[in-house]
Amino acid sequence: MSTNKNVVAKSSPAWIEKQFRLTENKTDIRTEIMAGITTFLTMVYIIFVNPDLLSIAGMPKEGVFIATILASIVGTAAMALMANYPFALAPGMGLNAFFAFSVASVVGWQGALALVFLEGILFIILSATNFRTLLINSIPMSLKAAISAGIGLFIALIGFSNSEIVVADPATFVALGDLSSPVAITAIFGLLVAAVLYALKVKGALLFSIIAATIFGMLPGIDVTGHFSGIMAIPSWDSFLSTAFKLDFSQAFKMGSIGLMLSLFMVDLFDTAGTLVGVSTQAGYLDEKGELPRSGSAFMADAIATVAGALFGTSTTTTFVESASGVAEGGRTGLTGIVICVLFVIALFFSPLVGLVPSAATAPALIVVGVLMMQNVLKIDWSDFTQAFPAFLTIVAMPFTYSIANGIGLGFISYAVINTVVKSKNKSNWIINVLAAIFAVYFIFI
Numbered sequence: 001m002s003t004n005k006n007v008v009a010k011s012s013p014a015w016i017e018k019q020f021r022l023t024e025n026k027t028d029i030r031t032e033i034m035a036g037i038t039t040f041l042t043m044v045y046i047i048f049v050n051p052d053l054l055s056i057a058g059m060p061k062e063g064v065f066i067a068t069i070l071a072s073i074v075g076t077a078a079m080a081l082m083a084n085y086p087f088a089l090a091p092g093m094g095l096n097a098f099f100a101f102s103v104a105s106v107v108g109w110q111g112a113l114a115l116v117f118l119e120g121i122l123f124i125i126l127s128a129t130n131f132r133t134l135l136i137n138s139i140p141m142s143l144k145a146a147i148s149a150g151i152g153l154f155i156a157l158i159g160f161s162n163s164e165i166v167v168a169d170p171a172t173f174v175a176l177g178d179l180s181s182p183v184a185i186t187a188i189f190g191l192l193v194a195a196v197l198y199a200l201k202v203k204g205a206l207l208f209s210i211i212a213a214t215i216f217g218m219l220p221g222i223d224v225t226g227h228f229s230g231i232m233a234i235p236s237w238d239s240f241l242s243t244a245f246k247l248d249f250s251q252a253f254k255m256g257s258i259g260l261m262l263s264l265f266m267v268d269l270f271d272t273a274g275t276l277v278g279v280s281t282q283a284g285y286l287d288e289k290g291e292l293p294r295s296g297s298a299f300m301a302d303a304i305a306t307v308a309g310a311l312f313g314t315s316t317t318t319t320f321v322e323s324a325s326g327v328a329e330g331g332r333t334g335l336t337g338i339v340i341c342v343l344f345v346i347a348l349f350f351s352p353l354v355g356l357v358p359s360a361a362t363a364p365a366l367i368v369v370g371v372l373m374m375q376n377v378l379k380i381d382w383s384d385f386t387q388a389f390p391a392f393l394t395i396v397a398m399p400f401t402y403s404i405a406n407g408i409g410l411g412f413i414s415y416a417v418i419n420t421v422v423k424s425k426n427k428s429n430w431i432i433n434v435l436a437a438i439f440a441v442y443f444i445f446i
Helices: 001-011 014-020 027-041 046-057 063-085 095-129 131-136 141-162 180-201 205-218 239-241 255-283 295-313 323-328 336-351 352-358 359-379 385-400 402-422 430-445
Strands: 089-090 166-169 173-176 317-319
Touching: 014 180, 014 336, 027 323, 027 336, 046 063, 046 095, 046 317, 046 352, 046 359, 063 089, 063 239, 063 255, 063 295, 063 317, 063 352, 089 295, 095 131, 095 141, 095 255, 095 295, 131 295, 131 430, 141 166, 141 255, 141 359, 141 385, 141 402, 180 205, 180 359, 205 385, 239 255, 239 295, 255 295, 255 317, 255 323, 255 402, 255 430, 295 336, 402 430
Parallel strands: none
Antiparallel strands: 089 317, 166 173
16 A cells, blocks of 8 residues: 555655655645545645634624635644644634634634734744743643633624524523524534534534524524525635734734734644644654654744734734644645645635524534544542542533633643642643733733
């Protein structure tokens, strides 16, 4: 099998072999193409979910649709050409929810784009230094896992709210919604489709569930689907400019904004690091020391994508864990990423479909992603209270206060205090203490 791959790789165009080193990575063009298609199918749901989420902050859906695709193309191409890894990038789930509900609600969506841009610049600076590695290693696994799990709960809550399965209640804060409403019925149908397809390990499960729920929403008596204005269209320059280059820096350097930007940065950093390590382990990229070769280039590509995404008009762009599906299909080089970019270019011409897909169809995807992110609680040592308590605060504060930043802040502060006073084996280092102090000031002045 590997012999055949080598033969095919050697017959590849010289520039492809030189750029992506197919022979060295024991792969071939056909395998890379199939891997790219697989990854694209598993992540393309983001072009429908992201506009729907960010529209809550007042952003035009078509503009966000274009920005989402352009940011994905820039990020994935940068990862492919700079690091030669088959990792795809797009506006991250969780980060987009944080953008819409925690950041834009405070500084407006234009101000939120400015904070994402500054966070990306900070990421670029740290990616060029060893401080990036120092920062990642200084944060305990319990807090990293708790941040991811808490974001999962937060995303799931948004999904349940958008689907009207859970509604606000003045007496009990939240309550079960009217499950006989067209929106709830459509969402429940989509959720069951997504759950079954995911359990069957069907590639593109979330995309197919969105399509199924959208079609279901067109049925007589349901009718929750948006206005149909066609399937394909040339991207509108006016739509692009409705979100592109709209950054507002007027509030960027206020204390409250700095806390929000720091939260954006922390989530982006840990999300990227966790995804890179996890998918790289699956692909066999890690060296004998457990380190990822060319990690600096990979982080730099991620940072560049975030800056580009902010300029285009979308939330933080990050490495997608769905890249693992392409790796499982044999993708080993940046050629997989180039294939993904080509498919995103094609998707750019399907903007009319964004207005057709209702929130009831994208809500199930949010809930399923929440389930997947909650798996990180297994990495927390619940038998050690000095680890468990800060992790618990981090997780529950995000959905209960409807803020990812609050969860991160409470987690860091409680970890620093408990592990400093108790003087446990899990000592709080100076980086944790500094971050805790910044968040304490943030809570005082917000």
